[in-house]
Amino acid sequence: MARNGQRLRELSLRDLTVDDGFWNERLRLVTDEMIPYQLDTLMDRVPGAPPSRCVRNLRIAAGLEQGTFEGFVFQDTDLAKWLEAVAYSLTRKPDPALEKTADELIDLVCQAQRADGYLNSYFSTLHPGHQFCNLKEGHELYTAGHFIEAAVAYFEATGKEKLLVAMCRFADLICRVFQSPEYEDAVPGHEEIELALMRLYETTHRERYRAMAYDFINRRGTTDYLSREAEMPRFIDVWHDRNPYIPEYGQAQAPVREQTAAEGHAVRALYLLSGMADAAGSYEDEGLLDACRRLYENVTQRRMYITGGVGSSGTLERFTADFDLPNDSAYAESCASIALAMFSKRMARVTGEARFMDTAELALYNTVLAGVALDGKSFFYVNPLEVTPSFCKPATDKAHVEPRRRKWFGCACCPPNIARTVASVGGYVFFTGDGELRLNLFIGGTYKARLGETPVTVTVQSELPWKGRVSLEVKARECLEGRLLIRIPDYAENPRFTLNGASLDPPVEKGYAVLELTGWSARASFDFDMPARLFYADPRVPADAGKAAVKKGPLVYCLEETDNGETLSGLQIDPEEPLSERFEPALLGGVTVVEARGQRTVWDGGLYSAKPPGRTPATLRLIPYCFWGNREPGEMAVWMRLKC
Numbered sequence: 001m002a003r004n005g006q007r008l009r010e011l012s013l014r015d016l017t018v019d020d021g022f023w024n025e026r027l028r029l030v031t032d033e034m035i036p037y038q039l040d041t042l043m044d045r046v047p048g049a050p051p052s053r054c055v056r057n058l059r060i061a062a063g064l065e066q067g068t069f070e071g072f073v074f075q076d077t078d079l080a081k082w083l084e085a086v087a088y089s090l091t092r093k094p095d096p097a098l099e100k101t102a103d104e105l106i107d108l109v110c111q112a113q114r115a116d117g118y119l120n121s122y123f124s125t126l127h128p129g130h131q132f133c134n135l136k137e138g139h140e141l142y143t144a145g146h147f148i149e150a151a152v153a154y155f156e157a158t159g160k161e162k163l164l165v166a167m168c169r170f171a172d173l174i175c176r177v178f179q180s181p182e183y184e185d186a187v188p189g190h191e192e193i194e195l196a197l198m199r200l201y202e203t204t205h206r207e208r209y210r211a212m213a214y215d216f217i218n219r220r221g222t223t224d225y226l227s228r229e230a231e232m233p234r235f236i237d238v239w240h241d242r243n244p245y246i247p248e249y250g251q252a253q254a255p256v257r258e259q260t261a262a263e264g265h266a267v268r269a270l271y272l273l274s275g276m277a278d279a280a281g282s283y284e285d286e287g288l289l290d291a292c293r294r295l296y297e298n299v300t301q302r303r304m305y306i307t308g309g310v311g312s313s314g315t316l317e318r319f320t321a322d323f324d325l326p327n328d329s330a331y332a333e334s335c336a337s338i339a340l341a342m343f344s345k346r347m348a349r350v351t352g353e354a355r356f357m358d359t360a361e362l363a364l365y366n367t368v369l370a371g372v373a374l375d376g377k378s379f380f381y382v383n384p385l386e387v388t389p390s391f392c393k394p395a396t397d398k399a400h401v402e403p404r405r406r407k408w409f410g411c412a413c414c415p416p417n418i419a420r421t422v423a424s425v426g427g428y429v430f431f432t433g434d435g436e437l438r439l440n441l442f443i444g445g446t447y448k449a450r451l452g453e454t455p456v457t458v459t460v461q462s463e464l465p466w467k468g469r470v471s472l473e474v475k476a477r478e479c480l481e482g483r484l485l486i487r488i489p490d491y492a493e494n495p496r497f498t499l500n501g502a503s504l505d506p507p508v509e510k511g512y513a514v515l516e517l518t519g520w521s522a523r524a525s526f527d528f529d530m531p532a533r534l535f536y537a538d539p540r541v542p543a544d545a546g547k548a549a550v551k552k553g554p555l556v557y558c559l560e561e562t563d564n565g566e567t568l569s570g571l572q573i574d575p576e577e578p579l580s581e582r583f584e585p586a587l588l589g590g591v592t593v594v595e596a597r598g599q600r601t602v603w604d605g606g607l608y609s610a611k612p613p614g615r616t617p618a619t620l621r622l623i624p625y626c627f628w629g630n631r632e633p634g635e636m637a638v639w640m641r642l643k644c
């Protein structure tokens with residue numbers, strides 16, 4: 001565990017105000033664009049976007065409207081994630097009109113809830129009496145998990161208990177049902193309820209929620225319940241999917257403690273791992289934590305794109321095999337990187353090791369942010385590392401890859417998930433522990449916490465992700481005594497620290513520099529170099545062989561056709577030449593552009609030719625991957641061929 005068994009905690013979003021040159025605009029987008037836009041989509045008010053029917057379905061379930069449920073079995077979750085994003089947004093920018101709308105939608109959710117606590121508009125309207133009869137496909141526990149997360153967030157943000165009380169009733173029903181003999185070996189098809197019940201336990205301190213989460217985790221891989229389900233009397237088809245259940249797809253190939261590789265559906269796997277990390281920390285279960293470590297290493301050392309994307313296969317949205325990371329047919333769902341950030345943050349919190357935050361930061365700054373356009377109104381579900389738009393044809397192995405963000409999706413898990421994640425990014429910045437504060441992500445703002453018994457206010461200024469310059473001021477009404485720990489990220493070169501104006505060479509503990517604070521206030525700074533660097537891949541990744549990518553600090557860079565002309569595959573980067581950087585305030589809202597020297601192929605043959613290609617010198621211009629696809633549609637590539 002973290003340090004002598006101590007518990008690290010995140011700050012409440014009510015105790016922080018992000019004020020940061022990079023993130024302010026991202027947070028503004030959530031509040032001013034994504035939340036209103038997504039409400040319009042949930043209420044089917046956006047011309048040209050696929051109808052969501054989300055709110056309408058709940059109105060039908062509540063008896064307020066006639067009609068038939070439409071959409072996916074988990075359609076309710078789009079509203080749950082939207083409510084969670086609203087909760088976080090209200091902590092940043094109070095908005096009585098928005099809060100009133102959210103309250104009304106919570107009223108609707110409560111009206112759609114059945115007397116026994118059950119909530120799911122699909123089953124309630126189409127198949128009443130068949131709840132929890134198809135856990136493999138039904139997503140009821142996944143949907144419950146998202147509503148529980150929304151309820152906790154809304155309570156924390158507003159102090160209003162209505163949704164929390166309602167979701168406790170649902171959680172109580174889940175505990176009763178899934179502890180009964182009939183369901184004693186049942187597990188969720190799509191994980192999420194585990195981490196949600198842990199969150200509900202942390203808020204309510206009701207032991208039964210934690211115990212149920214732990215049971216679900218411990219049952220997985222030990223039971224054939226999901227294989228037997230179709231023979232049970234109340235079973236009904238949801239997706240008319242007669243394929244046999246594949247245990248690996250649902251992370252059930254072995255008991256979780258014995259698993260050696262992250263398998264199956266990537267979002268499911270990483271939501272499960274998030275719940276496992278929470279439970280491992282809460283129960284001080286070293287065996288479970290060992291499994292989390294093992295699976296984390298497998299994901300990040302063998303199955304993750306350099307962008308923090310995971311789940312490389314468009315078929316079944318799944319992990320495939322070690323080093324199978326194709327760039328142009330990558331799936332890398334936005335939700336999977338969100339889940340990776342959630343899992344990594346939990347691992348940092350439970351273990352006290354800074355290195356897990358490298359992964360959380362990578363996923364957030366690259367794949368998660370790439371998921372939304374600069375206007376907040378279109379989204380990527382799939383996050384390829386290489387795109388040739390004409391190749392992205394239906395009924396091919398790249399059918400899932402889209403060269404442009406879409407207004408919405410029939411299966412719209414990603415857009416509201418991005419909204420709630422970006423809106424809560426301030427929760428990644430600090431952990432508090434016994435007499436210590438830990439700075440994880442370098443995001444400016446004002447953060448209120450306790451250092452020991454002393455309330456403190458920490459003001460952070462950061463020039464990331466463009467420059468490695470961070471300063472902190474800690475103020476208290478009493479004399480300070482405690483430790484300030486600052487994460488040294490994997491990309492920091494030549495780290496330099498000062499405390500109250502004096503340079504120091506602090507000890508490093510689990511990847512954090514440790515500064516001892518005394519006096520009434522303290523000023524600290526952390527400077528480091530983070531020049532753009534070329535990165536190379538393990539040769540066991542065939543897709544990246546003979547290629548390099550550019551990374552600067554947490555940001556991965558890419559080529560776009562707009563800057564480099566067509567046929568990006570004809571460009572080669574010269575690894576012997578230095579990279580140059582330039583901040584361009586007018587480009588994409590202000591970004592640092594990286595330029596590299598190299599060459600361009602000159603081709604005058606047909607499809608094939610015995611004559612070797614010619615070469616001409618070229619300058620390659622790269623922008624941050626998270627901002628790709630915001631100009632004219634065209635080719636994009638993260639990995640570039642090396643000049644040889």
Ligand SMILES: [Zn+2]
Nearest residue numbers: 333335413414
């Ligand atoms: Zn998604």
